[in-house]
Amino acid sequence: MAHFGTGHTGMVVLRQLLQRDDLELVGHLVHSPDKVGKDSGVLAGGDPVGVTATDDFGAFCALDADCVTYLATDFGRPIDEVIDQMCLLLAAGKNIVTTTFVRLVYAPSLDPETLEKLQSACTTGQSSFFGTGVSPGFTVDALPTYCASLCAAPGQVRVAERILQGTYEDPLSFAALGFGRVPDGDLTNIPADHWAPHFAGTMAMLADGFGWQLDEVLGYQDLALADRDYESAAGSIRQGTVGSVRLRFEGWVDGEPRLLLSWIYTMPDDLRDGWAPPLPRESAARRFTHITIDADPEIAVTVELTGGELPGVTATASRAVNAIPAVCRAAPTVHTALDLVITPA
Structure with missing residues (x-):
């Protein structure tokens, strides 16, 4: 496992990843300079886990990781930049579970060009993509x-x-x-x-x-x-x-x-x-x-x-983390909640 994002929801996801016995964190990408070089476990408010946060996307993309939980925000970023970054990870063979950019909870609703980019990257890397959340992403759809x-x-x-x-x-x-x-x-x-x-x-x-x-x-x-x-x-x-x-x-x-x-x-x-x-x-x-x-x-x-205080944030994070095993087992393509069954373990 590799993780990207240390905002509020991203930090909850990181803590949940570190608590799971069936998942091993091997990489952590951050944006803030004050977080670079720090241990991911310490950033999450716990004990050191031996994984150092980096802001080097190239090195992060080259990691030997089965899946990336992509929780970096899309606020203030061009959507093309977000999609292109995801495509690089997918093409490098990394499955992605994300709650970033709410349209991705149902990727078929994207414009055909963007959807094709994601599908092509999945084919290149033999990887799977899944966007989720609590609302949108589950309770309302x-x-x-x-x-x-x-x-x-x-x-x-x-x-x-x-x-x-x-x-x-x-x-x-x-x-x-x-x-x-x-x-x-x-x-x-x-x-x-x-x-x-x-x-x-x-x-x-x-x-x-x-x-x-x-x-x-x-x-x-x-x-x-x-x-x-x-x-x-x-x-x-x-x-x-x-x-x-x-x-x-x-x-x-x-x-x-x-x-x-x-x-x-x-x-x-x-x-x-x-x-x-x-x-x-x-x-x-x-x-x-x-x-x-x-x-x-x-x-x-x-x-x-x-x-x-924020059960919706915890629910969003849990939905993403619980999706990891199913996404890693899934066929290499873009998936949605209509075709992927998510269970607690």
């Missing part, structure tokens, strides 16, 4: 598709997710969602053009998983304002500024909205925005996912992630 195997004639699919972000410390997420700003227009049905590319893979995975052809995808954004002042590690939210954001997407099939997905990002934990799913007062969960499939029989599933 793969899981509903798996659940639908229990029913006949599925009609409409509705997935609503709420993510409590009061414990988040990342100012990038805070700024990207617009928390703490004063709205300069309407609060509902705002076109979500900026966000649509981030969830295109999810919509495509669901449509393909259900055997549907998408006519179009419509996206909207809704805002809820804070009723008082709030402080968080990521930033300040004053009364009357944005405290909760809902993204909604409709996938139309044969003239009907068959896929209805929504994500609610709430910074103050106690802000009541009136959107579904509601915030259960008695629950300690930090993420809630409600899945409903109109079919025979009708299916309703609720997923709650509890434990720690």
